[in-house]
Amino acid sequence: MHPNDGFRELDRHDCLRLMAKVPVGRIVYTRQALPAVLPVNFSLDHDGAVLLRTSATSELIRAIDGAVVAFETDDVDADRHSGWSVVVTGTATVVTDPAEHERLARTGTVSWVPAPQEVFVRIEPELVTGRELVGGHSLYGVDLTA
């Protein structure tokens, strides 16, 4: 990255503030040794962890429990060539502690429609990076996120 390429690096506080504005992000993981990506809705825990709610028997759970994943959110205005992108990278873990599950069920992510055997997944905010794009610059090959 170059210092004057039209991007402004975002600090952790700004990253989490922006992420909280969008309801859907994309979880990036490995599936059968290939890169995989899945849009999901989410919420943020008080410590910046990404919270998903999904079926305990889903293919996603089998692929990500215990693995390091990336979770991407963005909001880009193509007409104005402006926007932002934030990526949280960290270990994804199914919440198995009953008290923690209860807390999240009370305060955390609300499903649009409940799925069977729902569990929460936490993605630890081990690395939180983000960039804001100032209008008029190309996105090509320019890493909005790190």
Add this chain to the structure above:
Amino acid sequence: MHPNDGFRELDRHDCLRLMAKVPVGRIVYTRQALPAVLPVNFSLDHDGAVLLRTSATSELIRAIDGAVVAFETDDVDADRHSGWSVVVTGTATVVTDPAEHERLARTGTVSWVPAPQEVFVRIEPELVTGRELVGGHSLYGVDLTA
């Protein structure tokens, strides 16, 4: 996936038709053994290959040239709980043939602002999968894309 979960699988034609409507997607790859994701603008070649244009010296090029990557696009209306997502998975290759570079420079992706030493990257459409979400269903853990 269950047959009546509110999703409709999209065929290759519909996937490419929808992708052509959005200017920005997200390239998913591996960076230093970690999952990485980067929003970029793109266009589609006549055969459905994803075309990016970036600096030959970018970190992205070093990470993806010759590697299998995923390229995700989506358009989700969170209020109406509807939308679609398409993923192209295939090998990314820097276009080195001068005639092919010339063709793409003439007909392909146009940079918002040119970068130094620009090259084209083709992502072969080896696997094209997509789903359309019918309103009212949860996105949690539901694979919109495969």
